[in-house]
Amino acid sequence: MTPATATSVLDWQKIDSRSSSFFGLREVAFIRDTLLRATSAYSALVTPKWREPVERQCLDLVRLPENWDLHGGRPIDRDTVVFAVDMLTRVLRPSTPPPYLVPASYGGLQAEWHEKGIDLEIEVVAPNRVCVSYEDSQTGVSKREVNLVNDFSFLYEPVKQLTERPVS
Amino acid sequence: MNQRPDDLPDFENPPVIETVLGVQFAPLEKLQATHLGQIWELFKSEFPFSVDQPPLEPAFETFGGVRGSKRMRLELVGAPLLPRVWFVNSNKENEGNKLIQFQQDRFVHNWRKVPDRGDYPRYEPIKEKFIGDLHKLEEFIRVKGIGLIEVNQWEVSYINHIIPSEEDEDLLSDLGSVFSFWMEEEPVTGLGKYDTARFSMRFLIRSGDEPIGRLHITAEPGQLHDGREIVVLTMMARGQPHTPVIDDIEKFFDLGRREIVKGFADITTQKMHDRWGRKK
Numbered sequence: 157m158t159p160a161t162a163t164s165v166l167d168w169q170k171i172d173s174r175s176s177s178f179f180g181l182r183e184v185a186f187i188r189d190t191l192l193r194a195t196s197a198y199s200a201l202v203t204p205k206w207r208e209p210v211e212r213q214c215l216d217l218v219r220l221p222e223n224w225d226l227h228g229g230r231p232i233d234r235d236t237v238v239f240a241v242d243m244l245t246r247v248l249r250p251s252t253p254p255p256y257l258v259p260a261s262y263g264g265l266q267a268e269w270h271e272k273g274i275d276l277e278i279e280v281v282a283p284n285r286v287c288v289s290y291e292d293s294q295t296g297v298s299k300r301e302v303n304l305v306n307d308f309s310f311l312y313e314p315v316k317q318l319t320e321r322p323v324s
Numbered sequence: 325m326n327q328r329p330d331d332l333p334d335f336e337n338p339p340v341i342e343t344v345l346g347v348q349f350a351p352l353e354k355l356q357a358t359h360l361g362q363i364w365e366l367f368k369s370e371f372p373f374s375v376d377q378p379p380l381e382p383a384f385e386t387f388g389g390v391r392g393s394k395r396m397r398l399e400l401v402g403a404p405l406l407p408r409v410w411f412v413n414s415n416k417e418n419e420g421n422k423l424i425q426f427q428q429d430r431f432v433h434n435w436r437k438v439p440d441r442g443d444y445p446r447y448e449p450i451k452e453k454f455i456g457d458l459h460k461l462e463e464f465i466r467v468k469g470i471g472l473i474e475v476n477q478w479e480v481s482y483i484n485h486i487i488p489s490e491e492d493e494d495l496l497s498d499l500g501s502v503f504s505f506w507m508e509e510e511p512v513t514g515l516g517k518y519d520t521a522r523f524s525m526r527f528l529i530r531s532g533d534e535p536i537g538r539l540h541i542t543a544e545p546g547q548l549h550d551g552r553e554i555v556v557l558t559m560m561a562r563g564q565p566h567t568p569v570i571d572d573i574e575k576f577f578d579l580g581r582r583e584i585v586k587g588f589a590d591i592t593t594q595k596m597h598d599r600w601g602r603k604k
């Protein structure tokens with residue numbers, strides 16, 4: 157595994173010929189892990205059912221222009237989107253229902269679920285600044301504005317309930 | 325300048341060939357292309373050459389949840405993003421031994437060992453230089469009204485080339501001679517001896533009970549220009565500082581370096597330690 161931010165260069169003369177563009181639309185392309193394109197069609201890896209909806213919604217989010225809500229709404233910060241995707245990949249299970257991704261006017265975003273008697277809202281204000289609200293009408297659990305930084309263990313139980321509870 | 329801690333393992337000739345110190349920060353939204361040339365001017369006397377590169381994606385160490393999950397990689401294509409720029413101290417192959425990398429949300433220094441470019445500097449002067457240059461950048465950013473540098477990740481990396489010392493030594497199929505945890509018993513299957521192997525490991529870095537970062541270790545086959553097959557051992561410590569203030573970063577660099585150096589001594593064998601001249 158090469159760390160995702162590999163900045164070390166063993167041969168500094170191998171210059172990437174790809175040129176950067178200062179213009180053009182702000183697009184997002186998700187590159188699926190190469191392992192999913194492996195020759196084995198029966199790999200133990202499972203493509204999560206939430207992946208495509210999250211990809212599609214992220215694409216819509218990063219396309220939002222300045223003043224997207226007509227009240228001065230800022231475009232969603234790229235780093236915030238990356239951090240949110242990373243968090244979701246870490247905490248969601250393959251069969252977890254996909255979240256709704258909602259933009260915030262200050263440039264953050266919120267991942268939310270309202271189903272199976274569960275209201276779960278994960279607000280990603282910025283990288284390392286997450287605020288969670290969780291209510292479960294079946295168990296009576298109610299947690300409001302729980303601040304998380306980079307440890308998302310708190311989300312284990314809500315995600316477990318979201319994933320495993322049958323649709324009523 | 326801080327002195328090297330006395331309790332850290334030390335080697336006369338460690339196999340390290342490259343050291344990286346870097347910080348990731350909230351993107352400087354007001355940064356423009358014209359600023360890049362001005363930033364180069366800050367360092368040009370020492371780094372007279374510049375190369376554009378595609379920007380690196382942000383990366384964050386996070387915890388809790390599934391450890392084996394595959395990351396979705398997010399790449400911005402055709403976006404109005406500024407490039408990553410390299411400021412290099414030489415444009416001749418195998419001469420440049422220092423590199424600054426800068427992009428809208430990253431500032432990184434790389435040092436590598438190159439023959440005939442003097443002694444490879446130790447960590448303490450490398451860190452001092454990095455912090456000084458980061459303050460220089462911060463001052464420029466502030467004066468120009470571009471924004472503030474609010475660090476959200478720090479990174480320390482050591483890259484090692486473990487080279488066979490004898491002509492017939494084959495490290496790639498004898499990792500047990502390099503790594504102390506690699507059990508090198510006789511083959512227990514009909515597959516015989518492995519041809520090559522590679523591995524990656526991650527360890528949590530904690531502050532008290534709280535995970536604040538990770539130590540990533542990878543070992544894989546490599547080849548030198550002269551064709552010799554080697555083991556490339558990369559050790560990267562990365563995490564989040566307690567505050568985004570630059571002056572807070574130094575102790576996290578020290579923490580990362582400590583984890584790397586102690587980890588390096590722990591995972592390598594006495595045979596290798598003797599070869600590299602372990603002093604303590």
